[in-house]
Amino acid sequence: GAVVSQHPSRVICKSGTSVKIECRSLDFQATTMFWYRQFPKQSLMLMATSNEGSKATYEQGVEKDKFLINHASLTLSTLTVTSAHPEDSSFYICSALHGGAPQTQYFGPGTRLLVL
Amino acid sequence: QKEVEQNSGPLSVPEGAIASLNCTYSDRGSQSFFWYRQYSGKSPELIMSIYSNGDKEDGRFTAQLNKASQYVSLLIRDSQPSDSATYLCAVKWGAGSYQLTFGKGTKLSVIP
Numbered sequence: 241g242a243v244v245s246q247h248p249s250r251v252i253c254k255s256g257t258s259v260k261i262e263c264r265s266l267d268f269q270a271t272t273m274f275w276y277r278q279f280p281k282q283s284l285m286l287m288a289t290s291n292e293g294s295k296a297t298y299e300q301g302v303e304k305d306k307f308l309i310n311h312a313s314l315t316l317s318t319l320t321v322t323s324a325h326p327e328d329s330s331f332y333i334c335s336a337l338h339g340g341a342p343q344t345q346y347f348g349p350g351t352r353l354l355v356l
Numbered sequence: 357q358k359e360v361e362q363n364s365g366p367l368s369v370p371e372g373a374i375a376s377l378n379c380t381y382s383d384r385g386s387q388s389f390f391w392y393r394q395y396s397g398k399s400p401e402l403i404m405s406i407y408s409n410g411d412k413e414d415g416r417f418t419a420q421l422n423k424a425s426q427y428v429s430l431l432i433r434d435s436q437p438s439d440s441a442t443y444l445c446a447v448k449w450g451a452g453s454y455q456l457t458f459g460k461g462t463k464l465s466v467i468p
Contacts, residue, residue, distance in 0.1 A: 272454055274455070282460075283444070283458050283459065283460040283461055284400070284444070284458045286455060286456075289454070289455065333399045333400070337454050341407075342387070342388035342405055342407050342448065343388075343448075343454060344390065344402060344405055345390075345402075345446075345454075345456060346402060347392075347399040347400045347401070347402075348399060349398070349399050350398070350399040
């Protein structure tokens with residue numbers, strides 16, 4: 241159990257376009273999901289916490305108007321990178337919080353974004 | 357600032373040996389601790405979680421927690437080449453937060 245999917249797995253886009261990434265919890269409901277970004281040879285950096293039915297909480301330095309997050313259902317959160325630029329090229333990974341003791345984050349397979 | 361420290365490695369061990377991965381954290385109020393494995397180019401995969409002092413075993417993996425020393429470790433017995441990956445230590449700080457803070461990871465290489 242505790243399977244999280246992400247779509248697409250890889251996307252290449254032109255500078256200035258917007259890209260939407262979907263994160264789904266397949267076999268459990270997740271009121272809380274997280275979005276991370278990872279640059280090559282660096283650790284995971286939390287971008288924002290996504291809560292079902294409410295606004296996302298962004299980490300310091302993350303532009304909420306550039307990285308739009310929507311968590312419209314208990315199994316789906318989306319991240320839209322608006323007006324993407326080459327410096328936004330990265331590995332974007334979502335996780336979903338699974339209830340239990342302790343509550344545990346399970347990660348999706350990630351989306352590799354390349355902005356030309 | 358709450359920090360999670362790991363030796364970046366690389367840690368090289370021969371096949372069949374015990375690999376020992378260590379992690380220290382800065383906040384005594386930390387509640388839960390997680391070890392994730394990340395293969396190159398892939399997302400993290402949960403190995404184990406632990407929240408009580410002592411040892412927790414799952415197959416070839418043993419997590420050890422010492423809250424007094426603010427130290428958590430992961431032992432991998434009978435290491436296999438397929439265990440070669442980066443191991444991330446993650447800490448959940450308190451009851452009111454679901455966020456994890458990750459260490460930078462230790463790269464493990466198991467030599468056949």
